[in-house]
Amino acid sequence: METKIGLEIHVELSTETKMFCPCKNEYGGEPNTRICPVCMGEPGILPSPNFEAVKKAVKVGIALNSKINRFSIFTRKNYFYPDLPKGYQITQYGTSIAEGGSVNIKSGSVYLERINIEEETAKSIYTENGEVLLDFNRCGIPLLEIVTLPCIKSPEEAVEFLKELRRIIRYLGVSECDMEKGMFRVDSNVSVSKEGRAELKNLNSLKAVYEGLLYEIKRQKEVIEKGEKIRRETRLWDEFKKETRVMRVKEEELDYRYFPEPDLPPLELSTELIEKIKKEIPELPYQKKQRFVKLYFLDEKDAEILVSEKELADYFEEILKFYKNPEDVSSWVITELLAYTEPENTRKLGLSASEIAQLVKSVNENKITRNIGKEILKRSISEKIPISELIKKEEKSIIKGDDIIESAVKEVIEENPDVVEKYIKGKKGVLGFLIGQTMKKLKGRADPKQVGKLILKKLEKNS
Numbered sequence: 001m002e003t004k005i006g007l008e009i010h011v012e013l014s015t016e017t018k019m020f021c022p023c024k025n026e027y028g029g030e031p032n033t034r035i036c037p038v039c040m041g042e043p044g045i046l047p048s049p050n051f052e053a054v055k056k057a058v059k060v061g062i063a064l065n066s067k068i069n070r071f072s073i074f075t076r077k078n079y080f081y082p083d084l085p086k087g088y089q090i091t092q093y094g095t096s097i098a099e100g101g102s103v104n105i106k107s108g109s110v111y112l113e114r115i116n117i118e119e120e121t122a123k124s125i126y127t128e129n130g131e132v133l134l135d136f137n138r139c140g141i142p143l144l145e146i147v148t149l150p151c152i153k154s155p156e157e158a159v160e161f162l163k164e165l166r167r168i169i170r171y172l173g174v175s176e177c178d179m180e181k182g183m184f185r186v187d188s189n190v191s192v193s194k195e196g197r198a199e200l201k202n203l204n205s206l207k208a209v210y211e212g213l214l215y216e217i218k219r220q221k222e223v224i225e226k227g228e229k230i231r232r233e234t235r236l237w238d239e240f241k242k243e244t245r246v247m248r249v250k251e252e253e254l255d256y257r258y259f260p261e262p263d264l265p266p267l268e269l270s271t272e273l274i275e276k277i278k279k280e281i282p283e284l285p286y287q288k289k290q291r292f293v294k295l296y297f298l299d300e301k302d303a304e305i306l307v308s309e310k311e312l313a314d315y316f317e318e319i320l321k322f323y324k325n326p327e328d329v330s331s332w333v334i335t336e337l338l339a340y341t342e343p344e345n346t347r348k349l350g351l352s353a354s355e356i357a358q359l360v361k362s363v364n365e366n367k368i369t370r371n372i373g374k375e376i377l378k379r380s381i382s383e384k385i386p387i388s389e390l391i392k393k394e395e396k397s398i399i400k401g402d403d404i405i406e407s408a409v410k411e412v413i414e415e416n417p418d419v420v421e422k423y424i425k426g427k428k429g430v431l432g433f434l435i436g437q438t439m440k441k442l443k444g445r446a447d448p449k450q451v452g453k454l455i456l457k458k459l460e461k462n463s
């Protein structure tokens, strides 16, 4: 049995206005305040396409290696549903703004079938007492429909692909792709045999995608092992019960009576425009990762974390401008800074790149210990005191003279005769332990190199 998964992703584009009317495209706010006759489908309305959205769609197509169609048309998809006051959705059918394309993942490529431009429907809100409320602010927001071929072989691959796709779109700056806000939604097709397949809906997080697919594959395999057939159906993932259940059985394709949208001219793009948009494509995450590995000699794993969000990658490179030590800066950013926040929010910690650079540099030059450096970082974040100020204070309190350090060394040596014995017998590795113990006594307020030197001097005397 060969598992085949195809994904359909809906991405809300972040634009000034909606797809076919001048209403503002924003998230949240007072319901039903950003509406007009066009997005409410009143009789006699005339839509006009939003070229900002068209350009952003082209940008996504180019970044995903798709072929941009210079000529495509808008289509009416006719169906009745309360969240769609017009009784039809404007989408693309037959011709798409972009065709083909691929996204590279570790095990190969995920191939795309097409990218369509369409419009959002209203948001349905289900209340506790069983009512359904509608917020039409969302109705008409520009939407991209990205459809893959059924070439994904496992839930792991699906999640990896979605992460990379999301990353690319976020890098392009055309959508926030916030899944919790419904800006990046995933539906799926799953089959384990040629006989039948199921559509899977309500995958609202990457975790839901993974668990939903895993469950559905197992379910289909069990059905086949029992000698039964997989029905063509749409199933919903229930995040709480951790199971999929039937939403509707598809006897045949729903007939949407597609026809070309009579109120909109065909979408024609000039070669110049496509070329211009091509030049606006920024360095994409996988390209940035390669550059980080090559230019800064970072290992793949670290580079992967640093490019996970453009904001983090930019921040990292800005710190390097003040202190060109990629290995240590990357280590501080990954292990220390990311302990306090998510990659996309690093700047919200309020720490300037130059201050982080100074911190890493001070630790490297042994002006302060790494532990004190960590303390400084913690205090700077929680008490909003500039790092430079805290470093100055710490530097002042660092023990410079040999006397105090020597007396601490003496104590440590007296307290650990067995360790000293080992050292004398040739186990030089225990030196680190003795340095650590001395630093502890000095509460970290000494230069470990100086401490090491003094321990060696003392041990030589002893032996």
Ligand SMILES: [Zn+2]
Residues within 6 Å of the ligand: 018, 021, 022, 023, 034, 035, 036, 037, 038, 039, 040, 140
């Ligand atoms: Zn409107």
